[in-house]
Amino acid sequence: MTKHAILSASGAHRWMNCTPSARLELEFDDSSGEAAKEGTAAHELGEHKLREALKIPTKKPTSIYDSEEMERYTDEYVQFILEELAAVKQITKDPLLLIEQRLDFSNYVPEGFGTGDCVIVADDVAHVIDFKYGQGVLVEAENNPQMMLYALGALNLFDAIYDINVVKMTIYQPRRENISTFEIPKTNLIDWAENTLKPKAELAFKGDGEYKPGDWCRFCRASVECKARAEENFKVAKFEFKNPPLLTDDEIAEILLHVNDLTKWANEIFAYATNAAVQQGKQWKGFKVVEGRSNRKYTDEEAVAEAAKKAGYEDIYKQSLLTITNMEKLMGKKKFNELLGDFITKPKGKPTLVPVSDKRPEINISTAKNEFMEEK
Ligand code: SF4
Incomplete structure (x- = not known):
């Protein structure tokens, strides 16, 4: 076994x-x-x-x-x-x-x-x-x-x-x-x-039966290279658009239905291909590996502080509170709520477009838009 x-x-x-x-x-x-x-x-x-x-x-x-x-x-x-x-x-x-x-x-x-x-x-x-x-x-x-x-x-x-x-x-x-x-x-x-x-x-x-893509694909080891999943995601690309040259509302709604899965799948394919190119030297037709963008960084923080102070710059450190998640981790949920519960607020989220199957209740868009702008 x-x-x-x-x-x-x-x-x-x-x-x-x-x-x-x-x-x-x-x-x-x-x-x-x-x-x-x-x-x-x-x-x-x-x-x-x-x-x-x-x-x-x-x-x-x-x-x-x-x-x-x-x-x-x-x-x-x-x-x-x-x-x-x-x-x-x-x-x-x-x-x-x-x-x-x-x-x-x-x-x-x-x-x-x-x-x-x-x-x-x-x-x-x-x-x-x-x-x-x-x-x-x-x-x-x-x-x-x-x-x-x-x-x-x-x-x-x-x-x-x-x-x-x-x-x-x-x-x-x-x-x-x-x-x-x-x-x-x-x-x-x-x-x-x-x-x-x-x-x-x-x-x-x-190993019989039909390949059937669905939300279970995310836990499948074959998910990146699976053809059935690729075909499912490409269905939208093969969509037969009527009424050229502009998309109708119905056509946009149909595309929206697939956007999340398409984006996720495309990101996975990109990560897989990048990994193969960088780690194993794999060549992808039409692509090459270049140096990505990077940010400047200090080579020696102590030396930087010393040099800055010597030149008369005193205010060079910043202190910041732990994030809510890290503070909650530090204290535990119960203590966190006891001590800091009164100081926590949850701002209204930005109005977001989701499929009707989503469990969150629909909001009144004109009120929500004003509230969100005011909070911002
Ligand atoms: S990725 Fe392919 S093989 Fe894996 S569950 Fe989805 S459809 Fe089936």
């Missing part, structure tokens, strides 16, 4: 929507970014603290990502688990709690397995908890395929012993102040697994 499952739980949203992506991804290195490495460090620290709290022998891990912030969030994670445990103990005397439990769901997904950060089994409920340290994307538990795969793994382990009826899934994402829980009867979960998951997983494992 490979160290990483071909059909990973974390990639399920992607490979269930674009089934051939799982095999295509194998052609690319799994180079985890900084955020993923920081997430692993947070998991290890959280695991250690949870073991310590449950009086299980453990050794504190260290990493280059250690920070006050990580200490605080992992403490909160452990607190959350202990509260969950205390709550189920009110109902069941001896609940089962497992940390970093391997969860095998290969009866639905070929070679499929994953690791549940924490699983609590009490009476007829299996509760799978996933600690997410990332803050880029808010993750909901409802109908989340990754969580449902873990839940299937938990069922495989415990159903025969505990006669489980309900499966509960929680995403604990402290940096987004997000605790999202989803409960589903076991029968519904198994129905989904048999009728939706299994057929998709079989296609995905073979």
Whole structure:
């Protein structure tokens, strides 16, 4: 068995929507970014603290990502688990709690397995908890395929012993102040697994099915070089414009629908091509590598200060407050709100054009424009 499952739980949203992506991804290195490495460090620290709290022998891990912030969030994670445990103990005397439990769901997904950060089994409920340290994307538990795969793994382990009826899934994402829980009867979960998951997983494992671009592409290792995604983005370029020479409002609206995806994709292609040219000397037809613009900088700050002072310039240092984000990191959210909450204001944002699917409410444009100009 490979160290990483071909059909990973974390990639399920992607490979269930674009089934051939799982095999295509194998052609690319799994180079985890900084955020993923920081997430692993947070998991290890959280695991250690949870073991310590449950009086299980453990050794504190260290990493280059250690920070006050990580200490605080992992403490909160452990607190959350202990509260969950205390709550189920009110109902069941001896609940089962497992940390970093391997969860095998290969009866639905070929070679499929994953690791549940924490699983609590009490009476007829299996509760799978996933600690997410990332803050880029808010993750909901409802109908989340990754969580449902873990839940299937938990069922495989415990159903025969505990006669489980309900499966509960929680995403604990402290940096987004997000605790999202989803409960589903076991029968519904198994129905989904048999009728939706299994057929998709079989296609995905073979590398069959249709390439289907969507918001899941952003987590695909093939995303930059994927032709299906390129074709999707070029659809707008092939748009058949009527009524020359000027674009109609409808045509502009149609283009607007694609602008965000197009910009993101174009930036990724540019970054990929630049990296290949600069790092590996790759030649792109019609392009060359030149020296970019740069800013002047001091060669020796101490010498600069001395020379300036000697010449009679005293006021050469500036002191500035930490940014709100850094101040909040320093103090922690609670202390920050206690001490500085009254001094924080959030100006109105600049009126922004977004698709109607965006969750923010529509604003009255004439009032908003005046308010924004006044604040400026
Ligand atoms: S980039 Fe998108 S369309 Fe292409 S393989 Fe990956 S998920 Fe599928």
